[in-house]
Amino acid sequence: QVRLVESGGGLVQAGGSLRLSCTASGRMFSSNVVGWFRQAPGKEREFVASITWSGGEAIYADSVTGRFTISKANGKNTVYLEVNRLTPEDTAVYYCNTATFWGQGTQVTVSS
16 A cells, blocks of 8 residues: 655746655555656646656656656655746646555646
8 A cells, every 4th residue: 555645736927836745655666656647627637757766767748848857855755846937737736646546636826
């Protein structure tokens, strides 16, 4: 069993930045892939970025490449998602995922 807790969302102006955190508790292995997804109102949940629990193999959606950075904190059970140069189109609930486990999400709202 794995529990994921997201934090760090908020209201930010266009062009701004946030750092989202996903803290995991329970049995995690270096081969686990931790992903960030987002879901905007009226839209399907979409992939944003992922990284292995060991901190390697970061993958990004085309829409966020160059603006978002995913990382694994050394010695901590936390994966970060740095979100930069935000636009209103980035407004969504951001979720953390590994295997079949999901967090409760954190809201990111970008004002124009």
